[in-house]
Amino acid sequence: MxxxxxxxxxxxxxxxxxxxxxxxxxxxxxxxxxxxxSGRHDFVTRLAAVAGGTAPMTDSSAGLEEFADDVILxxxxxxxxxxxxxxxxxxxxxxxxxxxxxxVPLKPPIPGIEHARPLRTEDDALNLRSAIEDHDAIVIVGGGATGVQLAGAIGAAHPAKTVTVVDGSDRLLVGMGDATGRDAERILRDRRVRLRLGDDVDEILPDGVSVAGEELVGLPIWAAGFTxxxxxxxxxxxxxxxxxxxxxxxxxxxxxxxxxxxxxxxxxxxxxxxxxxxxxxxxxxxxxxxxxxxxxxxxxLDEARLAHRGWVLDLGGHRGLAEIGPVTLTAPFFDLLAPALHWAIDMKHLVETRGLAGLTDRPGA
Ligand SMILES: Cc1cc2nc3c(=O)[nH]c(=O)nc-3n(C[C@H](O)[C@H](O)[C@H](O)COP(=O)(O)OP(=O)(O)OC[C@H]3O[C@@H](n4cnc5c(N)ncnc54)[C@H](O)[C@@H]3O)c2cc1C
The missing domain is CATH 3.50.50.60 (FAD/NAD(P)-binding domain)
Structure with a gap:
C-alpha cells in the first residue's frame, strides 16, 4: 500500500x-x-443536446487541470x-x-435493464450520439428532465426519426409544475415525439421496450433516474x-x-x-x-443555506421550458427565451470556474 x-x-x-x-x-x-x-469535467447539463445532435461534440467536457492546482487520475x-x-x-x-x-444511472430490477443505454457521462453522450444516428427509431424510458431534453434534441436534429418517450406517470416532468409538464408535451408533440404515458416498462429488449405487453421498437435509452x-x-x-x-x-x-x-x-x-x-x-x-x-x-464553519431557484430546460431547436421561483415561463414567447437562459447559465458556470478564458476558449466555440 x-x-x-x-x-x-x-x-x-x-x-x-x-x-x-x-x-x-x-x-x-x-x-x-x-x-x-477521467481527469475531465463533463458538462452534464449539455449532454442531452450533444447526444441528441443539437450541440457540437466538443461541448461535452474540459480538462480538470483548468479548475484545480493538481489532478490525480x-x-x-x-x-x-x-x-x-x-x-x-x-x-x-x-x-x-x-x-x-x-x-450513476439507476438500475431497477427490470428484465433486460442492461440493454438500456445510459446518459450521464461524456462517453455515454458520444456513444449515444452515434447509436442514435444509426437507428430510425428511439425509445426513451423516463419523461423527467433528462428524457424530455433528449427527446426534444433528437426531434429537432433528426425530424425523420421516430422518437417515443415512455413514463409510468400520466404526465411529463413530475416534480415540476403542471403548466411546465403541459408545455413539454406540446413542444414534443410538435416535434412528432410519441408519448406513452401511464404504464410502467415490463422489459427492456436489445432493440426495444415492452410496456404493458406492447412492444415499442427502437434503440432503448435509460433516462429514468440516478442513484x-x-x-x-x-x-x-x-x-x-x-x-x-x-x-x-x-x-x-x-x-x-x-x-x-x-x-x-x-x-x-x-x-x-x-x-x-x-x-x-x-x-x-x-x-x-x-x-x-x-x-x-x-x-x-458556515451553515449551508441551499435553495432551489428553478428549472431551465433546453429542448433543442431554440425551444425550452423555464420555471423560476413561482413563475412559469410558458408558450408561445417565453419558451423561445428558455434555451438562451440555459445557455447563459452554462456560460456563467464556465466563467466562474475557468475565468474569462472560459468564454473565449469555451467548448464548441
Ligand atoms: C442529461 C442530463 C441533463 C441534465 N440537465 C440539467 C439541467 O439542465 N439543470 C440542472 O440543474 N441539472 C441537470 N442535470 C443534473 C445535473 O447534471 C447533476 O445534478 C449534476 O451533474 C450533479 O453534480 P455532481 O458534481 O454532484 O455530479 P457530477 O457532475 O456527475 O460529477 C461527479 C464526478 O465524480 C467523478 N467520480 C465518479 N465516481 C468517482 C470515483 N469513484 N472516484 C473519483 N471520482 C469519481 C465523475 O467522474 C464526475 O466527474 C442533468 C443531468 C443529466 C444526466
Missing part, C-alpha cells in the same frame, strides 16, 4: 460540485487537488474520515476532504444511498470530510429535501469548499 499526504483540500470527483469546491478553495487562497477517473473505492483509497492501491490522506462523486452509491464508499447514508451531512455539509459524525452534490442528501433551511441538480451541486460545492478551508484554518 502506498500512502500519500495531500496538501490543502482533496476533492473526490470533478463534476459541478467538485469544480465549484475547487473554485471556493482557490478564492480562499488554499491549494486544491481533484481525484477523478484515479477512482476512489473507499472513504474514511481524512483518507480515501484509490483503485490502484494508493491511500490519499488530507486534513480536509470534499466528496463530490455524483450519481448515489455512497454506501459503496463506506459513507453513512440515508435510505436512497445519499450521504447524510450536517448543516455545514460535513459527513454526519465525521470531522475532516464533507460531501456535496448529487452524492449527498441536501435540504433547504426548513428541512425540505432538494432534488439532484447542477444548481444545488454548484451551491453545495461553494459552501463545502469554503468550509474545508475554514476547517484547515481552525475557523468557525
Amino acid at each position: 502506498i500512502e500519500r499526504a495531500v496538501d490543502g483540500v482533496l476533492i473526490v470527483g470533478g463534476g459541478y460540485a467538485g469544480v465549484h469546491t475547487a473554485r471556493s478553495v482557490r478564492r480562499a487562497g488554499r491549494r486544491s487537488s481533484i481525484v477523478d477517473p 484515479g477512482s476512489v473505492t473507499a472513504v474514511r474520515d481524512g483518507e480515501v483509497d484509490l483503485d490502484d492501491g494508493t491511500t490519499l490522506t488530507a486534513d480536509a476532504i470534499v466528496v463530490t462523486a455524483g450519481a 448515489a452509491r455512497a454506501d459503496e464508499f463506506g459513507l453513512p447514508t440515508d435510505d436512497d444511498g445519499r450521504v447524510v451531512v450536517d448543516r455545514y455539509l460535513r459527513v454526519d459524525g465525521w470531522t475532516k470530510t464533507f460531501a456535496a452534490g448529487d452524492i449527498a442528501r441536501h435540504v433547504t433551511a426548513d428541512g425540505t429535501e432538494l432534488a439532484m441538480s447542477a444548481q444545488i451541486a454548484v451551491q453545495a460545492g461553494e459552501v463545502a469548499g469554503r468550509n474545508a478551508v475554514r476547517l484547515l484554518r481552525g475557523d468557525r
Whole structure:
C-alpha cells in the first residue's frame, strides 16, 4: 500500500460540485487537488443536446487541470474520515476532504435493464450520439428532465426519426409544475415525439421496450433516474444511498470530510429535501469548499443555506421550458427565451470556474 499526504483540500470527483469546491478553495487562497477517473469535467447539463445532435461534440467536457492546482487520475473505492483509497492501491490522506462523486444511472430490477443505454457521462453522450444516428427509431424510458431534453434534441436534429418517450406517470416532468409538464408535451408533440404515458416498462429488449405487453421498437435509452452509491464508499447514508451531512455539509459524525452534490442528501433551511441538480451541486460545492478551508484554518464553519431557484430546460431547436421561483415561463414567447437562459447559465458556470478564458476558449466555440 502506498500512502500519500495531500496538501490543502482533496476533492473526490470533478463534476459541478467538485469544480465549484475547487473554485471556493482557490478564492480562499488554499491549494486544491481533484481525484477523478477521467481527469475531465463533463458538462452534464449539455449532454442531452450533444447526444441528441443539437450541440457540437466538443461541448461535452474540459480538462480538470483548468479548475484545480493538481489532478490525480484515479477512482476512489473507499472513504474514511481524512483518507480515501484509490483503485490502484494508493491511500490519499488530507486534513480536509470534499466528496463530490455524483450519481450513476439507476438500475431497477427490470428484465433486460442492461440493454438500456445510459446518459450521464461524456462517453455515454458520444456513444449515444452515434447509436442514435444509426437507428430510425428511439425509445426513451423516463419523461423527467433528462428524457424530455433528449427527446426534444433528437426531434429537432433528426425530424425523420421516430422518437417515443415512455413514463409510468400520466404526465411529463413530475416534480415540476403542471403548466411546465403541459408545455413539454406540446413542444414534443410538435416535434412528432410519441408519448406513452401511464404504464410502467415490463422489459427492456436489445432493440426495444415492452410496456404493458406492447412492444415499442427502437434503440432503448435509460433516462429514468440516478442513484448515489455512497454506501459503496463506506459513507453513512440515508435510505436512497445519499450521504447524510450536517448543516455545514460535513459527513454526519465525521470531522475532516464533507460531501456535496448529487452524492449527498441536501435540504433547504426548513428541512425540505432538494432534488439532484447542477444548481444545488454548484451551491453545495461553494459552501463545502469554503468550509474545508475554514476547517484547515481552525475557523468557525458556515451553515449551508441551499435553495432551489428553478428549472431551465433546453429542448433543442431554440425551444425550452423555464420555471423560476413561482413563475412559469410558458408558450408561445417565453419558451423561445428558455434555451438562451440555459445557455447563459452554462456560460456563467464556465466563467466562474475557468475565468474569462472560459468564454473565449469555451467548448464548441
Ligand atoms: C442529461 C442530463 C441533463 C441534465 N440537465 C440539467 C439541467 O439542465 N439543470 C440542472 O440543474 N441539472 C441537470 N442535470 C443534473 C445535473 O447534471 C447533476 O445534478 C449534476 O451533474 C450533479 O453534480 P455532481 O458534481 O454532484 O455530479 P457530477 O457532475 O456527475 O460529477 C461527479 C464526478 O465524480 C467523478 N467520480 C465518479 N465516481 C468517482 C470515483 N469513484 N472516484 C473519483 N471520482 C469519481 C465523475 O467522474 C464526475 O466527474 C442533468 C443531468 C443529466 C444526466
